[in-house]
Amino acid sequence: MPISALTGSRLRERRVALGLRQADLAETVGISASYLNLIEHNRRRIAEPLLQRLAEALGQPLQSFHEGVGSAVIDDLRAAAARLPGAEIDRSEDFATRFPGWAATVIGLHQRVAGLERALEAMNDRMSHDPHLSASLHEVLSAVASVRSTAAILAETQDIEPEWQARFLGNLQGDSKRLALGAEALVRYLDTAGQADEQGLASPQEELEAWLASNDWQAADPRGLASAAARQMAAGWLAQAARDLAAYPAVGFVQALAELGPDPAALAARFGGDVLAAFRRIALQPGARLGLVVCDASGTLTFRKPIAGFALPRFGAACPLWPLFSALARPMTPIETVIETAGPAPERFRVRAFCQPHFPQGFRGPELREAAMLILPEVGRVGEALAIGSSCRICQRVECPARREPSILSG
Structure with missing residues (x-):
C-alpha cells in the first residue's frame, strides 16, 4: 500500500491531538526528535516498519496514515480555487486533509456558484429567444x-x-x-418552465426533452405529455428508438460497448448499423451519464441531452466552434477532440461528432444532413483543448474569432 505524501502531516496532527511532545514520541519509536520533525513536515520519506511503530505509539491503525483524500475531492477543490487568483492550488490535498469540513464547504459553494451560472445561461437564453x-x-x-x-x-x-x-x-x-x-x-x-407536466414549456421539443429527462431518457407512455404536438413528436421518437434497438440489440450492445467503449463508428462497424443510431444508443443507454446533441443542415439543434458542466442553449444559435458544426461541413468524416468550456472554472469534455447525409427522394431530390455530437467527461487536464462556449451572449472569451455579438458577462 503506497504511503501518502501527507503522512507526516497526519502523524503530527495525531501527536498534537494526544498532547505528546515530539521528543517523547521520537524516543518511543527509537529515532531522533530532529528526524521526526522532518518526517512530520513531509521532508523525509518514511519506511514501512517505522510507520508501523509510529502508528502503534499513536494508537492509530496503520492504514489511516496511508489513505489520501479522494481524487474527486482534490479535483473539486482545484476547480473552486481556479475561480479566484491567489489560491494555493498545489496545497489542495493538504487543505482537504487538515480541514475536511471546510473543504466540503468550499466545494459546496463552488458547486452552488456553478449551478447559478448555468441558471443564468438558461435564463439569458430564454430571455433572448423564447417567443x-x-x-x-x-x-x-x-x-x-x-x-x-x-x-x-x-x-x-x-x-x-x-x-x-x-x-x-x-x-x-x-x-x-x-x-x-x-x-x-x-x-x-x-x-x-422546466417541468414536463405543465403548460409552461416553450415548445413541443422542449416538452419532449423534459419528458424524456424525467424518464431517464427511456421509452415511456407519451400520454403523460400535455400538448398534442409533443405527443406526436414522442411517437416519432419512440419509433426511432425501436429501430435503434432492432439494429443494436440490448444484450449484444452492452457487451460490445464494454469491449469497444463509446465509439459510435466502431460499434456501427461491429453491428453493420447506422452511425447516428449508434450515437443515440450510446447516449440513451440506461444510466449513461453522457451528453448528446443532434442538429440538422441549418445548424438548428433538434435534440439535446445535457451533461453536467456543459451548457446547451435551449433557443437560438449555439457556439459555432462546436465540433458538431465542423462535422456538418464534412459529412461521413468522424471527428474526435477535447473541448474546454468558457468561464472562471472551465471544464473539459471529450467529444465525438459525425454527419450523415440522407436522400429521402433519391439522388435527384434534396440532400438532407444530420449531425450528432456525443459528449463524454474528460479525466485530467493534460494536452491542448479546443476552447468553446455555449452561445456568444454568455461566453466570456472576448477575443474569440467566431464571436457574433458582445457578451452580457464581459463588462
Missing part, C-alpha cells in the same frame, strides 16, 4: 405603460370633466387587472 416569454413580457410592460400614462393624466390635470374622469378611472382599473393577470401568468410560466 412565449417575449410575449408575456410585452404584455406586462404594455400594461405598466398604460397604467402610468393614465395615472399621470389624472394626477397632473386639475379640471377634468367628470365624464372623462370616470373613463380614465375605468381604463385605469382595466389596465390594472390586465397587469395583475399578466404578471401572474409570467411568474407561473417562469416557475413551471
Whole structure:
C-alpha cells in the first residue's frame, strides 16, 4: 500500500491531538526528535516498519496514515480555487486533509456558484429567444405603460370633466387587472418552465426533452405529455428508438460497448448499423451519464441531452466552434477532440461528432444532413483543448474569432 505524501502531516496532527511532545514520541519509536520533525513536515520519506511503530505509539491503525483524500475531492477543490487568483492550488490535498469540513464547504459553494451560472445561461437564453416569454413580457410592460400614462393624466390635470374622469378611472382599473393577470401568468410560466407536466414549456421539443429527462431518457407512455404536438413528436421518437434497438440489440450492445467503449463508428462497424443510431444508443443507454446533441443542415439543434458542466442553449444559435458544426461541413468524416468550456472554472469534455447525409427522394431530390455530437467527461487536464462556449451572449472569451455579438458577462 503506497504511503501518502501527507503522512507526516497526519502523524503530527495525531501527536498534537494526544498532547505528546515530539521528543517523547521520537524516543518511543527509537529515532531522533530532529528526524521526526522532518518526517512530520513531509521532508523525509518514511519506511514501512517505522510507520508501523509510529502508528502503534499513536494508537492509530496503520492504514489511516496511508489513505489520501479522494481524487474527486482534490479535483473539486482545484476547480473552486481556479475561480479566484491567489489560491494555493498545489496545497489542495493538504487543505482537504487538515480541514475536511471546510473543504466540503468550499466545494459546496463552488458547486452552488456553478449551478447559478448555468441558471443564468438558461435564463439569458430564454430571455433572448423564447417567443412565449417575449410575449408575456410585452404584455406586462404594455400594461405598466398604460397604467402610468393614465395615472399621470389624472394626477397632473386639475379640471377634468367628470365624464372623462370616470373613463380614465375605468381604463385605469382595466389596465390594472390586465397587469395583475399578466404578471401572474409570467411568474407561473417562469416557475413551471422546466417541468414536463405543465403548460409552461416553450415548445413541443422542449416538452419532449423534459419528458424524456424525467424518464431517464427511456421509452415511456407519451400520454403523460400535455400538448398534442409533443405527443406526436414522442411517437416519432419512440419509433426511432425501436429501430435503434432492432439494429443494436440490448444484450449484444452492452457487451460490445464494454469491449469497444463509446465509439459510435466502431460499434456501427461491429453491428453493420447506422452511425447516428449508434450515437443515440450510446447516449440513451440506461444510466449513461453522457451528453448528446443532434442538429440538422441549418445548424438548428433538434435534440439535446445535457451533461453536467456543459451548457446547451435551449433557443437560438449555439457556439459555432462546436465540433458538431465542423462535422456538418464534412459529412461521413468522424471527428474526435477535447473541448474546454468558457468561464472562471472551465471544464473539459471529450467529444465525438459525425454527419450523415440522407436522400429521402433519391439522388435527384434534396440532400438532407444530420449531425450528432456525443459528449463524454474528460479525466485530467493534460494536452491542448479546443476552447468553446455555449452561445456568444454568455461566453466570456472576448477575443474569440467566431464571436457574433458582445457578451452580457464581459463588462
